[in-house]
Amino acid sequence: DVKVTQSSRYLVKRTGEKVFLECVQDMDHENMFWYRQDPGLGLRLIYFSYDVKMKEKGDIPEGYSVSREKKERFSLILESASTNQTSMYLCASRAGKGADTQYFGPGTRLTVL
Amino acid sequence: GEDVEQSLFLSVREGDSSVINCTYTDSSSTYLYWYKQEPGAGLQLLTYIFSNMDMKQDQRLTVLLNKKDKHLSLRIADTQTGDSAIYFCAESLWNNNDMRFGAGTRLTVKP
Numbered sequence: 001d002v003k004v005t006q007s008s009r010y011l012v013k014r015t016g017e018k019v020f021l022e023c024v025q026d027m028d029h030e031n032m033f034w035y036r037q038d039p040g041l042g043l044r045l046i047y048f049s050y051d052v053k054m055k056e057k058g059d060i061p062e063g064y065s066v067s068r069e070k071k072e073r074f075s076l077i078l079e080s081a082s083t084n085q086t087s088m089y090l091c092a093s094r095a096g097k098g099a100d101t102q103y104f105g106p107g108t109r110l111t112v113l
Numbered sequence: 114g115e116d117v118e119q120s121l122f123l124s125v126r127e128g129d130s131s132v133i134n135c136t137y138t139d140s141s142s143t144y145l146y147w148y149k150q151e152p153g154a155g156l157q158l159l160t161y162i163f164s165n166m167d168m169k170q171d172q173r174l175t176v177l178l179n180k181k182d183k184h185l186s187l188r189i190a191d192t193q194t195g196d197s198a199i200y201f202c203a204e205s206l207w208n209n210n211d212m213r214f215g216a217g218t219r220l221t222v223k224p
Contacts, residue, residue, distance in 0.1 A: 004155070033211065040121060042201065042216035043156075058211070090155055094212075101146060102212060104155030 004105040012111045019078040021108050023091030031094040032074035036087040081112045119215040126223050131189040133218045135202030142204040147187045150199040197222045
């Protein structure tokens with residue numbers, strides 16, 4: 001079974017703090033993704049990576065950065081957390097393109113006070 | 114980018130059929146997916162259909178694709194309380210790494 005794990009299920013941070021969200025997959029997938037999920041808005045892509053050290057901006061990259069130093073790990077960084085970044089963050093990995101589906105982690109619910 | 118649209122809520126009685134609808138606008142979409150998200154969990158793939166198919170059936174699930182109208186539906190037969198969840202429609206292009214998701218339909222099953 002493909003396993004995608006996220007470092008925390010729940011996280012509470014203060015405005016201005018630097019926040020790291022970690023994601024690890026164990027299936028040697030090329031592609032990894034970070035989404036945020038908000039009620040009524042569905043999933044919005046923040047960043048994705050199609051290879052080590054490679055990254056592409058998604059639909060809402062502002063206020064976020066990412067790091068992919070190793071194939072299995074994809075980190076989302078909030079340089080200076082703000083209250084409008086309170087959300088559910090979902091990580092996913094995907095082997096390739098076409099019929100290959102995305103496999104999701106359980107999500108991290110981040111609250112910024 | 115192109116949008117994937119779904120209605121936000123659906124409520125049915127246990128034992129009835131549920132039909133969740135989705136429209137997409139990118140005629141180049143090659144694969145269309147249905148995901149299920151249970152409370153507090155990530156998304157789990159239910160099924161997918163290739164764009165040259167009209168229908169796919171898997172036990173209680175039936176996926177219908179109308180490519181002319183860019184309409185995708187998921188029918189759940191004999192809906193159970195355990196089917197209560199958010200259902201996401203998603204599309205993928207053949208040569209793209211990413212996928213586009215709808216906003217999700219919250220299905221509530223009443224006993």
